Amino acid sequence: MRNLSFVFICLAFVACNRGAKKDKVIETRTSGTTELLVDESFARILDDQIMVFKSDYPDATVKTVLGNENKILPDFLNGKIKMVILSRMLKPDEERYYKQKQVPIYTDRFAIDGIALITNAANIDTNITVNEVFDMMKGTSKGDRKLVFDNAYSSTVRYFTDSAKVKELPKSGVYTLKTNNDVIKYVAEHKDYIGVVGVNWLLENNADILPYLPKVKMMGVKNVEGKKGGDAFYKPTQNNLINGIYPFLRNIYIINCEGRDGLGTGFANWLTSPRGQLIVLKSGLGPHKMLSREFNIRKTN
Template identity: 45%
Template sequence: MIRLVKYGSFLVVTLFAALVSCQQNKTEVQTYTSGREKILVDESLVPIIEDQAYVFESAYPDARLQLIAKSENELINSFLDDSAQVAILSRDLSAAERKHFDSKNIKTRVNRFAIDGIALITHNSVEDSTATIDDIIKVMRGETSSLGNLIFDNANSSTVRYFKNLAAVKVLPAKGVYALKTNSEVIKYVFDNPGTIGVVGVNWIVQPPVDLEDEVGSLIIMGVKNVAGKPGSDAFYKPFQNDIALELYPLLRSLYIVNCEGGPGLGTGFASFIAGERGQRIVLKSGLLPDSIPSREINIITK
């Protein structure tokens, strides 16, 4: 009798496990609009990608996107280790990175979906809310400048890489430039330390997280003037859509979604969504400049 009870219990447990396994396999089957997908996201771009993911999942209830925020260097390392098949970056893949995927016969699809302005932010109590590219370069080179300290999100971030390239330096100077861990920490630090200058993606200021709205309300975006002879050298411009579109704001960068799925899948569906009209409207609303301006229909009624 005891053996029968044990056998029956074993049978029930086995059947239950099989049903759970089947259910899990069912949810893991990917299409363009269903399944689960890990998305590596440059930490400086999190707000805009959270908006995109929210609308995408709302439109397709069977889709589940797991956004994993990392600094650029950490993200690239994870991407090359096959931790995820889709990544959101503020630059294209390098030749060496493409070769890595080619060696594995993995086809990469890279699509630009927006143009971002890197914002310089400071406390609204500061009298001078302008900066020149010349002064930024001096700070990045450790030279004397009238600018306050530059505060970055992370030593391995895309914004640090951008400014190092701008100043043609390979390492950060010993003074004048400091790196924290996240964009949220930058916003809090600049709020608590008037006179410092934070470096963040403009979307963090246009659409800040709820828990940072009070701090952002006390910050201002600085105007930036380009070096002589280049567009934007005649005045101080801010990373607003009009100045981004006209390329008058000097600190611009393109945003890309890199897809290495190699076939039909949720990552491909999400990439298509971001590049499509609905995704581009979300970019437009976020304060960034869409790669392709969504069309607008105007109905003219005549009597």
């Protein structure tokens, strides 16, 4: 009887193992599970992409970890999570971990974002030049207007400090809050402040900010003379993003260091595929590739 009981236990164990293996989804380019770090400025566009990708490939699960650039980057650089969405490419010293392990680094641009400057809807003056913005970043502005960003560690702040060639924010004239929603609400209630937010954030159907959107408006920006967009004031419309004439543009990249041909590679390829690019186009951002349209011309007599 003891031997018979032992046999039944072994059979049950084997059956459970077979069931677990059967239920486990094998990782391919269109199935399995992968994890992705996402700069929270681009959360909306990634949600849309993942939703459609999942509908096409039900066995695929793409999990996202959101945060500002400074918060998410360490987890990528130490190899904890090996895929990331950023508004810039890696610097040479940031590639060290993966190069030491001889893991290839694949970087693909899949969208073009604009950084919008917003002002209170009651303001008559809705234009500003790039040099005026840079003067504010340097703390040398002679005007009364002030800049307000989402938070001190965001990719948006980093973009403007790099562009204005300053190492830190001035002690006055430039302020940070916590989120993009906070910026929109603040500008809606304060006439002397210019908010700095990603265009895709303004296009989001976010119930928290819908009451405030009619109270703000996008500003026109004129580039430095001699540069593209330096002939007039341009707003960050989709056409202006695609044509590159709006001054404050930034690319959105997916950086893949998974080191295997799995779901991460499949999703990265999806973002630059015609289907992924169509989602970017519908979102209001600039796609990496413009989709060509073919017309069938038929002779009718």
